[in-house]
Amino acid sequence: MTKTDDYQNIQVGIELKDSLEEFFLESCPFKTFEKWYAMAEKTEANVDAMSVATVDVLGVPRNRFLLFKGLMNSQFVFYTNYLSQKAQDIDQNPHVSLNFFWSTVKFQVRITGVAHRSSREFSRDYFRSRDRDSQLASAISRQSSAISSRKELLEKLGEFKLLLNNKEVDCPEHWGGYLLTPTEFEFFIYGEHRINDRFLFKKNESNWNLQRLQP
Numbered sequence: 001m002t003k004t005d006d007y008q009n010i011q012v013g014i015e016l017k018d019s020l021e022e023f024f025l026e027s028c029p030f031k032t033f034e035k036w037y038a039m040a041e042k043t044e045a046n047v048d049a050m051s052v053a054t055v056d057v058l059g060v061p062r063n064r065f066l067l068f069k070g071l072m073n074s075q076f077v078f079y080t081n082y083l084s085q086k087a088q089d090i091d092q093n094p095h096v097s098l099n100f101f102w103s104t105v106k107f108q109v110r111i112t113g114v115a116h117r118s119s120r121e122f123s124r125d126y127f128r129s130r131d132r133d134s135q136l137a138s139a140i141s142r143q144s145s146a147i148s149s150r151k152e153l154l155e156k157l158g159e160f161k162l163l164l165n166n167k168e169v170d171c172p173e174h175w176g177g178y179l180l181t182p183t184e185f186e187f188f189i190y191g192e193h194r195i196n197d198r199f200l201f202k203k204n205e206s207n208w209n210l211q212r213l214q215p
């Protein structure tokens with residue numbers, strides 16, 4: 001995971017000093033996330049899979065798993081197709097919720113925030129690092145639109161490969177990153193007898209406030 005070192009401007013109002021160490025919390029939500037992630041990745045096969053929930057223009061919610069690609073300047077990064085359902089949702093309503101569940105350590109982390117498209121340069125840099133098959137698949141897909149068969153998709157892929165003739169695959173205009181700036185983090189640990197521990201960091205102007213929530 002890419003580390004962020006942009007913590008200097010974050011001040012935290014803490015009412016729970018005694019609970020911090022016991023529940024692996026740091027006074028900064030980003031540092032807590034990195035700590036929990038580091039603990040989970042020792043045992044979790046898909047530590048980078050996160051559920052991403054968006055709401056469309058009619059208020060209909062949808063979620064799907066995406067790959068978490070790191071923190072950049074205190075923003076959560078993911079990549080997708082800008083023609084997809086989720087991209088249409090985010091472009092009209094930038095409020096997005098992420099959720100990680102790591103069963104081996106019994107942690108859940110829910111993050112809510114506002115997402116926007118990354119710069120072309122940022123998207124291109126990551127696109128170049130992907131393997132060629134992933135680049136080709138991204139280039140030919142109109143993600144979330146209907147297609148009659150897998151065969152048609154493979155034909156589309158074949159035609160595109162022929163056209164490219166071994167040339168580099170450019171990052172398509174319809175593909176790129178999103179950066180999510182969090183306004184809330186909820187850290188959840190399964191507890192005995194269903195008395196779970198839940199800690200909510202909520203952003204209040206430039207401060208983060210921490211509260212324990214009832215299970």
Ligand SMILES: Cc1cc2nc3c(=O)[nH]c(=O)nc-3n(C[C@H](O)[C@H](O)[C@H](O)COP(=O)(O)O)c2cc1C
Nearest residue numbers: 049064065066067079080081084085086087143144
């Ligand atoms: C573990 C996992 C990781 C995935 N990662 C991505 C990803 O990083 N980007 C992406 O566009 N789709 C990814 N997908 C596919 C999405 O879940 C989803 O099917 C696709 O993005 C279309 O979603 P939409 O129609 O809601 O926009 C992933 C699926 C799984 C199961």
